[in-house]
Amino acid sequence: TKFRFIASIQREPLPAASQNPGRGGELTLFASAYNVKGRDALDRSDGSSSSSSSGSSSSSSNSRTTRRSRFCSGHTVTFLPPVTLVNLLPLDMQYFDERNGKNGIIKAGKEKQLFEPDPTEMIELGLHLDGFRRCDEDIRIPPGMDYVDTLKLHDGNKRSLHLHTKTEFQNLSLTVSVLCSYWLRNLTGLPLVFKQSDAEREAAGQSDANEAARSLTPLLFSFSNPAKPKKCCVRLGRTPHIRGTPAWCHPIRLDRNEGLGLKLMVVQGDNAPDTVYEIGLQTRRGKGRYAHTLMVTFVTRFQLENHSQYSVAYSQRFAIVNQNRGPDRPPAQIPPGAVSPFHWARTDFDQLLCVRIADFEDCRWSGPFQIDRENSLHIIMRTLHGHSLFLRVDTVLRDA
Secondary structure (H helix, E strand, O other): OOOOEEEEEOOOOOOOOOOEEOOOOEEEEEOOOOOEHHHHHHHHHHHHHHHHHHHHHHHHOOOOOOOOEEOOOOOOEEEEEEEEEOOOOOOOEEEEEEEOOOEEEOOOOOEEOOOOOOHHHHHHHEEEEEEEEEEEEEEEEEEOOEEEEEEEEEEEOEEEEEEEEEEEEEEEEEEEEEEOOEEEOOOOOEOOOOOOOOOOOOOOOOOOOHHOOOOOOOEEEOOOOOOOOEEEEEOOOOOOOEOOOOOOOOOOOOOOOEEEEEEEEEEEEEOOOEEEEEEEEEEEEEOOOOOOOEEEEEEOOEEOOOOOOOOOEEEEEHHHOOOOEEOOOOOOEEEEOOOOOOOOOOOOOOEEEEEEEOOOOEEOOOOOEEEOOOOEEEEEEEOOOOOEEEEEEEOOOOOO
């Protein structure tokens, strides 16, 4: 087995020798020796050298006439791996080096140092992801140059996903980063399905599980068809809406930084009113080495936060049949300190919210108020005995 290393030699500046009479005539000598280090041991060796020098200073502090010497190397030799493979995806990545018979798994956000490839020749590496077991071409790494390439993967339904490989050449060592242009994060609590605008099928990497529940892992998304518009369409999963048909929303751009509101519709049959869910969309560019990836987050448009010390019941105005009895079915409640997503039960009625203190059985419902605009107000609720209860309501827009 052959292991290759890259030796980087850096000449250190050699300042003139100096004396400090105030500290007992300390003399600093600089030698043109070679200080050999590995890349991972640079910080540790610097710390150990400083600690050893401080220890020698303390041992000779009793004598003022003792002359102390500190030697510094004139060159630093750093050993680097020929190839470093970096996984900038939210999934574990499996790589194959068929030429040298090596393979392994790189965790999300981690990197792997490869010592077998020859950096002076063309390097080819295979790549697999969870759900993507087919790759049209291997990662091709040309020697001695910065290089950006596109990698095309396929899932089990023969849908394609385009990833990008970024090769950086520095000190004869190659750093290869694998990244995706878009991460789609679903924080709505609803099952969402995505596709490219005007595409016939859903985007790659989605299965029947996405029709039933939201995915906890960000979805890797790319505009795989260059002949179609670079816009995205979203719909709700089919499993929770068996009686209806989820419809695709209008095409949206994913590169906008401002918050955007979307309405997702489920078309009902038998002259029943359609079900509409309002969600928000926010796009942020990644930080640091994720700067080439856009993080697209989908959240609920309305979110209720209970900052009081009581449980608060809430309901849309139309559902409150009687001021004392409340809705026909028990209303939803928010415990103290809890957060709950909110969707209008019927968008064909007035979108007004009513609340009451659930800890007081004789508390009546408040008057209706709007929550679709930024506002701050106090609402009043009365008990059957004529007592008044007040709640402060703040409506704030946070991103989307």
